[in-house]
Amino acid sequence: MVLSYVKRFLRLYAGLFLCAVSILLAIQGGVGVTPWDVFHMGIQNITGISYGTVNILVGLCILTTSIVLGEPIGFGTLCNTLSVGYMVDFLKWLNWVPAAPNVIAGCGMMVLSLFVLAMGSFLYIGAGMGCGPRDSMMTAFSKRLTKVPVGLIRGTIETVVLMIGFFLGGPVGIGTVIGMFGIGPAIQIVFNLFHFNVRTIRHESVLDTVRRLSGKTAAVAAEPAE
DSSP states (O other), X not given: OHXXXXXXXXXXXXXXXXXXXXHHHHHHHOSOOOHHHHHHHHHHHHHOOOHHHHHHHHHHHHHHHHHHTTOOOXXXXXXXXXXHHHHHHHHHHHTOSOOOSSXXXXXXXXXXXXXXXXHHHHHHHHTTSOOOHHHHHHHHHHHHSTTSOHHHHHHHHHHHHHXXXXXTTOOOOHHHHHHHHHHHHHHHHHHHHXXXXXXXXXXXXXXXXXXHHTTSSOOOSOOOOO
């Protein structure tokens, strides 16, 4: 039991680490922020609230939506919220990803970041410990829109927040366009490559995990996808 959870937490953090690497690649590419950050900075533009506060408030709103749609809040959800930002700061401090020397290289780094993000999502979602706020919403919608490809759902969400952020005054660049049109296909390609279907993953809530580790509930959750 304990060994199984050790493996799942290792998979979870491997995925979150790749998500942090993806964010750093996009930042260092220097060709524009992602759709969600356009949205965050657009809200910041009209309210004067700090970026960090906006990010947290948006995350809480998304989590509320996911809970209403029946998605569990697990350790993966909490770890995503609390860990990825610090991972990005640490990687920036290490300074091991250089800034792109030109626009072409920056666009290449942006494309690479999308596939690294897709791989990170595959790993940490597959751990079955709960999705991060944005992936939790994507998963919730995918379970209800069963005939719609996951990549299309993700791409639609990204497009909507980008448009709202743009009209609120958020910064848009060529990297933003790449992210908007590229995240859906990147997710779909990686998930298909590993025969991964988010609809089959049964996520544990924090309470479920605590009960199972304490031996109060039988471990009935499916093993995470390989």
